[in-house]
Amino acid sequence: MSQHSWGAYAQRNTEDHPPAYAEGYKTSVLRSPKNALISINETLTEVTSPHFSPNLFGPKDNDLILNYAKDGLPIGERVIVHGYVRDQFGRPVKNALLEVWQANASGRYRHPNDKFIGAMDPNFGGCGRTLTDENGFYIFRTIKPGPYPWRNRINEWRPAHIHFSLIADGWAQRLISQFYFEGDTLIDTCPILKTIPSEDQRRALIALEDKNNFIEADSRCYRFDITLRGRRATYFENDLT
Amino acid sequence: MNNWNFQELKETPSQTGGPYVHIGLLPQQANIEVFENNFNNQLVQDQTKGERIRLEGQVFDGLGLPLRDVLIEIWQADANGIFPSQADTREQKADPAFHGWGRTGADFETGIWSFNTIKPGATAGRKGSTQAPHIALVIFARGINLGLHTRVYFEDEAEANANDPILNSIEWAPRRQTLIAKRSEQNGEVVYRFDIRIQGDNETVFFDI
Numbered sequence: 012m013s014q015h016s017w018g019a020y021a022q023r024n025t026e027d028h029p030p031a032y033a034e035g036y037k038t039s040v041l042r043s044p045k046n047a048l049i050s051i052n053e054t055l056t057e058v059t060s061p062h063f064s065p066n067l068f069g070p071k072d073n074d075l076i077l078n079y080a081k082d083g084l085p086i087g088e089r090v091i092v093h094g095y096v097r098d099q100f101g102r103p104v105k106n107a108l109l110e111v112w113q114a115n116a117s118g119r120y121r122h123p124n125d126k127f128i129g130a131m132d133p134n135f136g137g138c139g140r141t142l143t144d145e146n147g148f149y150i151f152r153t154i155k156p157g158p159y160p161w162r163n164r165i166n167e168w169r170p171a172h173i174h175f176s177l178i179a180d181g182w183a184q185r186l187i188s189q190f191y192f193e194g195d196t197l198i199d200t201c202p203i204l205k206t207i208p209s210e211d212q213r214r215a216l217i218a219l220e221d222k223n224n225f226i227e228a229d230s231r232c233y234r235f236d237i238t239l240r241g242r243r244a245t246y247f248e249n250d251l252t
Numbered sequence: 253m254n255n256w257n258f259q260e261l262k263e264t265p266s267q268t269g270g271p272y273v274h275i276g277l278l279p280q281q282a283n284i285e286v287f288e289n290n291f292n293n294q295l296v297q298d299q300t301k302g303e304r305i306r307l308e309g310q311v312f313d314g315l316g317l318p319l320r321d322v323l324i325e326i327w328q329a330d331a332n333g334i335f336p337s338q339a340d341t342r343e344q345k346a347d348p349a350f351h352g353w354g355r356t357g358a359d360f361e362t363g364i365w366s367f368n369t370i371k372p373g374a375t376a377g378r379k380g381s382t383q384a385p386h387i388a389l390v391i392f393a394r395g396i397n398l399g400l401h402t403r404v405y406f407e408d409e410a411e412a413n414a415n416d417p418i419l420n421s422i423e424w425a426p427r428r429q430t431l432i433a434k435r436s437e438q439n440g441e442v443v444y445r446f447d448i449r450i451q452g453d454n455e456t457v458f459f460d461i
Contacts, residue, residue: 017339023460028266029397036268038395041314045451046427048460051418054377056388056403057461059337061327061353067289078286099261112276122272122282123360124321136286138276174269174276178353180339182327183461187392187399189267203267206397212265238261252341252376 018245019053020183021099029206036202037163055252058181058242063108065142072140075113075153079136086132087116087154089230092218096147096177098184098241103147107179107239110140111151113172118159127159152230158197170197170204177239184239191217192233266399269392273323274357281357293356295326295369299349302331302370306443307404307433310363311391314451318363322393325355326367326404328386333373342376371406371442377417384412384419388461391448401459404446407432422457430456 031043051057071078076085096104114120114137117129121137135154143149156171172189179185191198198204198217207213218235225231245251274281280290296304307326310318329335330347340346350370358365369387377383387404405413413419419428433444448456 017341023263025460027262031397031400033397036395036397039268039397040395042319042393042395042450043397044400044455044458046455046457048458049422050460051421052378053461054383054418055335055340055342055375056327056329056383056386059327059335059339061351062337069288072287079284097261099263101261110276112272120272120275121284122275124271136279136284138279138284138286140276140287174267174273176269176277182388182390185325185390185399186264186266187269187273188264189270206267207265212262215262215264216267237264240263250379252378252380 015244016246016249017058018243018249018251019058020181020240020242022050023240026208027212029208033206036206039206053183053251057183058251060178060180060182060184062106063142063178068140068142073151075111075135075137075139075151078139080134083134085115085135085154087135089152090155091150091152091224091226091230091232092173092235093148093150093221093224093232094235094237096143096149096179096237096239098239100241102241103145104143104179104239105145105147107143107147107177108140109143109149110138110176111153112138112174113153114156114159116154116157118157129157129159155192158195163202167202168197168200170195170201175237177237179239181240181242186239188216190235193217193219266397268394268397269323271321271394273321273392277323277355278357291355293354293365293367295351295354295367297349300370301347301349302373303442304368305371306366306368306441307387307446308364308366308443309446309448310365311358311393311448311450316452318358319393320358320360320363322358322363322365322391323355324358324365325353325390326369327353327388328369329372329375331370331373333375333385335375374412381417382412382415384409384416386416386418400450401461402448402456403431403459404444405432406435406444408435427457430454
């Protein structure tokens with residue numbers, strides 16, 4: 012094994028992401044910069060990132076079925092979600108903090124600002140977190156969220172989705188996104204998903220049914236992999252410091 | 253023809269954090285008790301070295317109204333300019349009582365956000381240069397499709413700021429001022445005010461890092 016000296020992260024390909032201003036998603040109109048982003052050469056500030064100790068985590072932090080259950084189980088479809096976090100060069104991303112949040116089976120969020128008529132579930136909280144392992148693998152268990160209506164156009168509905176956040180090895184990898192479930196017909200009409208310019212990249216947010224990992228008489232399973240930016244190695248001058 | 257490209261993965265595309273970002277990232281602000289250890293905006297422990305400061309401000313939209321659902325994170329070096337990260341390749345050891353990272357949400361009524369932290373030391377820049385003391389800051393919210401990155405510098409570090417390679421890479425010199433936090437003292441506490449304007453007059457500089 013050669014002694015790698017790590018250079019900067021490969022630059023973000025902006026065409027693989029939504030633009031800031033996307034008028035079909037109306038809230039973005041007043042919340043997007045008018046000026047172009049200023050690209051900078053990375054320094055130690057951008058290639059470093061906080062570390063999270065496994066000791067911080069409780070035993071049910073990645074079990075959304077049980078981590079808020081009070082007097083019984085939450086109502087809804089029992090599903091396991093698992094997959095791998097890798098960088099763009101295919102390397103596993105180890106000990107990354109993955110955080111998730113979602114609505115309950117009705118499409119209702121446990122949040123003071125959500126007034127949707129869909130019923131609350133007293134046994135469902137809707138948040139979880141975990142660290143990826145040595146292979147970049149993560150797993151959590153939850154209730155499949157319902158779709159929900161929102162005010163963009165008046166009759167807009169989100170597909171079922173789970174929000175996720177990653178803090179990994181470098182600040183430049185910081186990412187928040189959402190994943191969807193294979194076969195949901197609302198995927199084709201969602202203006203938030205449509206902010207992503209390419210079909211391939213929209214499909215990269217769809218978790219796939221993983222039949223071989225269903226657990227009989229218990230839970231179904233979805234597979235969802237995540238890719239973060241990767242660092243190039245340096246074999247000649249290292250200008251980072 | 254496509255097979256002419258070697259196989260490299262594409263970064264997972266970003267999506268907005270949405271209006272309920274607090275459920276997952278600050279459950280305590282959504283009144284959800286699930287985790288024993290919640291992440292928060294307190295970066296200072298008793299043994300942490302350095303000058304205590306409070307960093308606070310608001311985030312404004314294109315109409316000048318504060319975002320009351322925005323989530324903010326900061327990442328910074330310790331008082332000696334060392335990052336508590338394995339990826340800081342310098343030989344010096346970071347302050348063991350400093351994690352370098354914090355997270356907060358704007359107040360649902362006023363839109364004011366704040367962190368209790370320490371003033372970071374100057375840190376190494378590229379090719380042997382020195383960066384002025386700064387804090388990396390990112391914002392996520394409803395209507396923001398990709399987290400917006402910026403940096404906070406300090407107005408009482410005018411000389412270091414004048415030599416900072418990142419500030420100097422901003423060609424429109426008047427825009428550099430949008431990254432300088434204003435210092436004041438309130439009840440013996442040092443406070444830096446840093447308002448963020450997402451769009452329009454005095455729009456804050458955002459970086460592609």
